[in-house]
Amino acid sequence: MPDPQEKKPSRIQLRNRALILEAALDVFSVHGFRGATLDQIAEAAGLSKPNILYYFAGKEEIHVTLLNQLMETWLDPLVEMDANGDPLPELLAYVQRKLDMARDMPRESRLFAGEIITGAPHMLPHLKADLKPLFDEKCAVIQGWMDAGKLAPVDPRHLIFSIWSTTQHYADFAVQVGVLMQSDDAAPGADAYLHALFSNLLTPKT
C-alpha cells in the first residue's frame, strides 16, 4: 500500500493517482456519487479496478479526495474580493472570476452541484465551517459599501446567490444552453450580459 503521508510518492504513483482523479471527475460529475461505478472510473482511467483500489481505499475516498481538492479553489474568487478595492469594479471582477471558473472547470461545478442537490452529505460540515463565515464576512463588506453609498442597496446575500447561480448555470446546464444557443458559443454574450445585469443593479442612483 502506498502511504501518501510518509515517503515521497513515486513517479508512477503520482501519475496514476492523477489519472484516477481525472477519470473519477469525469464520471462523478455526470452520474453523481451513487450513480457512478468503479468500473466506469477504471475504464475511463485505463486501469483495472483492483489497480484503482491499490491507490485509493475505496470509491468514497476518491470522491472525498475530489471534493477536498475542489474546496481548495472553489471559494478563491470570493476570497479575492477586496474590501479596500473600488466597490463596483470589485464586484464585477468577482462575477467575471466566477464566470471564468464555470468555463474552465465545468466538471467541478457539476460535481459541486450534484453534491448539494443530494443534500451535501459530504460537504455540509465544510459549508458550515468554511463557507458560512466567508459568506458572512463578504456580506458585511458589501453591506458596508452600500451603507457608504458606493453601491445601490440590495440584500447582499441574495446578490451573492444570484452571482453564483447565473455563472454556474453555464456549467451545470451546459447541455441545455448548448441546445438553445445552437451553434452559437454562449461565452462572449454571457460576459457582456452579466456585466450589464449586475452593474445596472448596483450602480448607485444619485
Place this chain on the structure above:
Amino acid sequence: MPDPQEKKPSRIQLRNRALILEAALDVFSVHGFRGATLDQIAEAAGLSKPNILYYFAGKEEIHVTLLNQLMETWLDPLVEMDANGDPLPELLAYVQRKLDMARDMPRESRLFAGEIITGAPHMLPHLKADLKPLFDEKCAVIQGWMDAGKLAPVDPRHLIFSIWSTTQHYADFAVQVGVLMQSDDAAPGADAYLHALFSNLLTPKT
C-alpha cells in the same frame, strides 16, 4: 396487469400509482436515476418492490413518467408570457411565476436539474422539439419589445438563462441557501431582490 390505455383504472390503481410517483419523486430528485433504487422507492411508498413492479414496468418507466409529467407544467410560466402585455410587468410576472414554481415544486426542479447535469439522456429530444421553439419564440417577443424601446436592450437568451438560474437556485441549492440564510427564510427577500435585479436591468434608459 393494469392497462391504463383501456378501461378505467380502479380506485386502488389510482391511489397506488400516485403513491409510487410521489415516493419516486422524493428519491429520484435527491439521488438521480442511477443513484436511486427500487427498494428505496418501495419503502418510501410503503409498498413492496414486486407490488411497485405490478404498477410500473420498471424503474425507467417510473422515471420517464415523472419527467413527462413534469414537462407538462415546467414550461407553463414561460408560455404564459404574453406578447401583447405590458413588456416590463410581463417579464417581471414571469420571474415571479418561476420563483413561485421553485418554491412549490423544489423536488421537480431538482429532478430536472439532475436530468440536465447527467446530459439529459431522456429529455434531450424534448428540449430540442419543444423547449427550443418556445425559447426562440419568446426570445423574438422580447427582442421585439426591446426594438420598440419598451425594454433596455440585452441579449434575450442570456436574460432567460439568468431568470431560470436565479429562480431555480433556491430549489436546487436549497441546502446551501439554508446553511447561509441560517434561520432566515429566503423566500420574502428573494422576491424583492429579483424584482429589483430585473427591473433595473430592463427599465429603458430614456
Place this chain on the structure above:
DNA sequence: TCACTTTTTGACCAATTGGTAAATACACGA
C-alpha cells in the same frame, strides 16, 4: 354466499457492484 378478478406477497434469479487475496510482472538501485 360464491365465483372471478385484482392486488399483494414471498421466494427466487441473474447481473452488477464494491471490494479482497494471492500470485505475477515490473522497476530500479546495488
Place this chain on the structure above:
DNA sequence: TCGTGTATTTACCAATTGGTCAAAAAGTGA
C-alpha cells in the same frame, strides 16, 4: 544481473440491484 519492494492482474466474494413468477390474499359483483 540480481534481489527487493512496487505495481498489476487474475480469480474471486458477498451484498445489492432490477426484475420474475406463482401462489396467496383481498376485493368485487351477482
